[in-house]
Every structure is written in C-alpha cells, then in structure tokens.
Amino acid sequence: MESYSSGMTPTERIKEVFEDYGNYPMSLVGEDRDAMIHVINQGIDAHLEAFTESDFSDDGYRLTCDVSPKDMLILLRRLDEGVGMDSETFCVANSLRSCILETMDIEEI
Numbered sequence: 001m002e003s004y005s006s007g008m009t010p011t012e013r014i015k016e017v018f019e020d021y022g023n024y025p026m027s028l029v030g031e032d033r034d035a036m037i038h039v040i041n042q043g044i045d046a047h048l049e050a051f052t053e054s055d056f057s058d059d060g061y062r063l064t065c066d067v068s069p070k071d072m073l074i075l076l077r078r079l080d081e082g083v084g085m086d087s088e089t090f091c092v093a094n095s096l097r098s099c100i101l102e103t104m105d106i107e108e109i
Contacts, residue, residue: 003107006094007080014076017104018069023054024100026065033063035093038085039078046083049074076100 002013018024028036037058044050053068067075079097082090098108 001102001105001107003109006098006108009101009106009108011073011077013106014101015069015073017106018072021104022069024065024067024069024072026063026067026100028063028065028096029061031089031092032096033058033061035079035085035089035096036063036065038089039075039093042078042083045074045078047074047077051075072100 002009004010026036040051040056042050051071051074054071055066057064076097079093079100082093085093101108
C-alpha cells in the first residue's frame with residue numbers, strides 16, 4: 001500500500017488508479033451521506049468543475065453513488081478542501097476520502 005500525508009496524494013496517482021478501476025459505486029448513510037451531499041451540492045466550484053458524469057440517488061436515508069473516474073478527482077479534492085463545512089462535517093469528509101483511497105491501496109495518514 002502506498003502512503004502519503006493527508007491530502008497530499010498526487011492527482012496523477014489518483015487519476016491513474018481510478019481510470020483503471022472505472023466507475024466507483026458507493027452507498028452512504030448517516031454522517032457520510034451528509035458530507036457527500038454537501039460536496040455534491042456545491043455545483044460549479046472555484047475550480048470551475050462540477051459533477052457531470054456520475055449518478056446520485058438519495059431516498060432520504062441512503063445516498064447511492066456511481067462516481068466516474070473524472071468526477072472522482074473532483075470528489076476527493078472537495079472532501080479534502082471542506083469548503084463551507086463545519087469542523088465535524090470536515091472530519092467526516094476527510095475520513096470518507098481516506099476510506100475511498102484505502103480501497104485503492106492508497107493510504108493517507
């Protein structure tokens with residue numbers, strides 16, 4: 001497993017891993033769901049990027065996601081930046097980012 005400092009995994013490495021993997025399915029509840037909804041609802045951000053190739057479905061309890069490799073870069077960046085998040089949501093977002101990367105054998109510590 002490769003290790004990097006928190007938020008310091010090179011974008012090129014993330015791109016390489018997720019392009020090989022394809023779309024990334026997730027099903028989130030609770031605080032993870034709330035953090036993800038916050039990230040998705042930002043729309044076009046300061047980087048002039050938005051989610052355009054992924055599917056999201058929320059039933060009020062469970063958020064089902066099918067994230068494209070291109071959108072995964074946006075997702076991971078936003079989880080790391082925490083724009084507009086309170087401190088508790090930001091901690092959840094960082095944990096979610098770390099968990100997603102861990103499934104691809106990348107560890108952020």
